Amino acid sequence: MKKMILTAIFYCISLIMAFANSSWRFAIVGDTHVPNAYTIKKIVPRLIEDKVEVVLFVGDLAQGGKGQNAKGLKMELEEWKNLTRPLTDAGVKVLAIRGNHEDDVKGNNIGPWKKIISSDLNVVYSYKNVTFVGLDNYINGERTVDTGWLSKTLELADKKDIIVPFGHEPAFSCNTFHNVCLDANPENRNEFWGLLEKYGIEYYFCGHTHQYNLSSITHNGKTIQQVVCGGGGGFLQPEKGGIKETKDYDVKSVEVRSETVYLLVDVNDNRLSPRWIHVYDKNVKTKPDILKRRR
Numbered sequence: 001m002k003k004m005i006l007t008a009i010f011y012c013i014s015l016i017m018a019f020a021n022s023s024w025r026f027a028i029v030g031d032t033h034v035p036n037a038y039t040i041k042k043i044v045p046r047l048i049e050d051k052v053e054v055v056l057f058v059g060d061l062a063q064g065g066k067g068q069n070a071k072g073l074k075m076e077l078e079e080w081k082n083l084t085r086p087l088t089d090a091g092v093k094v095l096a097i098r099g100n101h102e103d104d105v106k107g108n109n110i111g112p113w114k115k116i117i118s119s120d121l122n123v124v125y126s127y128k129n130v131t132f133v134g135l136d137n138y139i140n141g142e143r144t145v146d147t148g149w150l151s152k153t154l155e156l157a158d159k160k161d162i163i164v165p166f167g168h169e170p171a172f173s174c175n176t177f178h179n180v181c182l183d184a185n186p187e188n189r190n191e192f193w194g195l196l197e198k199y200g201i202e203y204y205f206c207g208h209t210h211q212y213n214l215s216s217i218t219h220n221g222k223t224i225q226q227v228v229c230g231g232g233g234g235f236l237q238p239e240k241g242g243i244k245e246t247k248d249y250d251v252k253s254v255e256v257r258s259e260t261v262y263l264l265v266d267v268n269d270n271r272l273s274p275r276w277i278h279v280y281d282k283n284v285k286t287k288p289d290i291l292k293r294r295r
Helices: 002-022 040-049 070-089 110-116 147-156 186-198
Strands: 023-029 054-058 093-097 123-127 130-135 162-167 203-206 212-219 222-229 250-257 261-268 271-278
Touching (some): 054 130, 093 123, 186 212, 222 261
Parallel strands (some): 054 093, 130 162, 203 222
Antiparallel strands (some): 212 222, 212 250
8 A cells, every 4th residue: 555655656746747847938038238228127027927947148138339349348248147137046047149249349259258148159058858059150250150069069969859049140031120140141051051950940049130020931841930039128120121032942921020029938848839028118219329330
């Protein structure tokens, strides 16, 4: 009898642990542009209320830019770190990669990033049933992916995990305001996209354009969703430019919203269910007044 009770207890615990591992949440936030924007102050408590366990910040954490130097970037990143500290204090894992506003800073702009944000520019982190792969788009030249590193990383990843790649630049310019993204280097972009196809990856998350932008890319019989989530505080940008000529790739725009948003992703078993969450911020401009001379 005692043995049967212990077996039943063990079985219940196993079910609880299995459910906890298969149903949880992470979030994506892009382009917070501290200290020129403070929408992050509204987003952070919402993320804690949403009970997210991981947050991906997809570049342009700081305003930085070509008019900034390494010392100024250090101060901006320190402020960003303080603003997001409630997340880490709540036990949330924070992963971040650089954007062009960090890369454009004069002088040794990598030094402050490695000291304050992450010692690695490309990042990989496995949590429960997901492997997150953060891609720095500026290591091997502007608007590129380190496909050698990515290939090795995907090969070593647990084959049972959902792979979640995220970068700053969209791979395809699809109503994304910026008319050149990773497609500035089609050969590198196509090699990168081919790796996503090879490993059965369903989503690529990014920022750069200050909007929520969902597009569907079909190639070689495989469809991947590109999700731009750059509404974290930078001035809002409308859809622009349409779809660029994309030989062999069928690119379709699904939804575009020029709003301050973050993305909430529910993980259920081996399926991701993303949804955008609007955060009203009356201070976010639709035109780059003080930022008009910065990219």
